[in-house]
Amino acid sequence: MTGKMQQGVLRAAIDRRPVASDIAIIETPRPDCPEDGVLVKLAAISLDPYVGTRLRGKHMGEPAPVPMRDAIPAHGVGQIAQSRADGLKEGDWVHTTEAGWRDYAALPASAVRTIDMTGLDPADHLGPLGMPGLTAWAAMAKRAEVQPGDSVLIDAAAGAVGGTAGQIARALGASRITGIAGGPEKCAAVTGTYRFDACIDYRTEGWRDALAAALPDGLNVHLENVSMDLLTLALTHMRPYGRAVLCGLADQYHADAPPPGIPAGLIIGKRASLMGLVVYDFYDRWNEFTEFAAPLVRSGDLKIAKDSVTGWADAPALFERMLAGKHIGKAMVRL
Ligand SMILES: NC(=O)c1ccc[n+]([C@@H]2O[C@H](COP(=O)([O-])OP(=O)(O)OC[C@H]3O[C@@H](n4cnc5c(N)ncnc54)[C@H](OP(=O)(O)O)[C@@H]3O)[C@@H](O)[C@H]2O)c1
Numbered sequence: 001m002t003g004k005m006q007q008g009v010l011r012a013a014i015d016r017r018p019v020a021s022d023i024a025i026i027e028t029p030r031p032d033c034p035e036d037g038v039l040v041k042l043a044a045i046s047l048d049p050y051v052g053t054r055l056r057g058k059h060m061g062e063p064a065p066v067p068m069r070d071a072i073p074a075h076g077v078g079q080i081a082q083s084r085a086d087g088l089k090e091g092d093w094v095h096t097t098e099a100g101w102r103d104y105a106a107l108p109a110s111a112v113r114t115i116d117m118t119g120l121d122p123a124d125h126l127g128p129l130g131m132p133g134l135t136a137w138a139a140m141a142k143r144a145e146v147q148p149g150d151s152v153l154i155d156a157a158a159g160a161v162g163g164t165a166g167q168i169a170r171a172l173g174a175s176r177i178t179g180i181a182g183g184p185e186k187c188a189a190v191t192g193t194y195r196f197d198a199c200i201d202y203r204t205e206g207w208r209d210a211l212a213a214a215l216p217d218g219l220n221v222h223l224e225n226v227s228m229d230l231l232t233l234a235l236t237h238m239r240p241y242g243r244a245v246l247c248g249l250a251d252q253y254h255a256d257a258p259p260p261g262i263p264a265g266l267i268i269g270k271r272a273s274l275m276g277l278v279v280y281d282f283y284d285r286w287n288e289f290t291e292f293a294a295p296l297v298r299s300g301d302l303k304i305a306k307d308s309v310t311g312w313a314d315a316p317a318l319f320e321r322m323l324a325g326k327h328i329g330k331a332m333v334r335l
Pocket of ligand 1: 048049050131132135156157158159160161162180181182183186225226246247248249250251252277278279280322323324325326327329330
């Protein structure tokens, strides 16, 4: 296949939180289909917080993309335009963690996972059934092992990870789900669309008291997405033998100083279990997760707000907004 395509790249190396003007949309040759691989025409790509640190070479030891050459990393969903791989044919819908900001991706067969689009939108496979959904399931079902009757607290609750985690906790039988989020619009999504029992807006005065009032019997599962400060607060409300999963530190990814120390005394006093989570360890369980979550998405019992733009022109601005936490739900670019 010949022709041109568009691709998003860094203009130059950076060492701070990326902004829209760091990104250039350039024209490059459309790649050929590799031997034993596929050429995927992307329909949508995901914008995720980890890419902000990845662009600075500070994510899990992975290198930053080379400016003006490598596509900005992104997960994506698309259709196979050409195949030279057994078992994969033109028109098949696939998900890949190696999509990148580009119209077409030439990939080895091992880099794509075929997906069932029946009754679903490409965006569902980037949000509740994508990497954020897998993370939420790994946290709630596999690490915290949410049980019927659990009281669960989740911060960044309007996001794709937090919002999905609350709905999965509900599906697993949790009796009370409380969210923390920034601003009335986000809290409206958390209690309205995601059906949490309560959402505390930490930008309002007296929010710590409101949180205490929302947790009259405390909590026994916590999902931390934002900061050690919020983790410490969650631990103070924890019942003995509670479980906390440390999933993200969104407030600290681009800070100059490392986060303050872990409140060891609280963990001991509560006999709490604190678990770290890296979603990569669950990539080989995506089918098991999809079997659990796809029926919930199809029935409407698991939904995530979509914050999307169409086409590359508006993508850098949405990326900047997402990294600053000003989006709601799953940020993505439709192509
Ligand atoms: N461990 C893993 O393998 C794994 C995998 C996927 C994601 N994660 C992490 O899980 C968390 C949630 O991911 P997500 O994709 O669903 O993201 P998200 O919740 O859509 O976005 C992050 C949220 O963090 C909050 N936040 C607080 N302080 C912030 C700051 N200074 N800058 C930016 N955001 C700030 C914002 O929500 P409020 O305005 O409501 O505070 C923001 O919307 C992130 O920390 C992400 O890195 C971890």
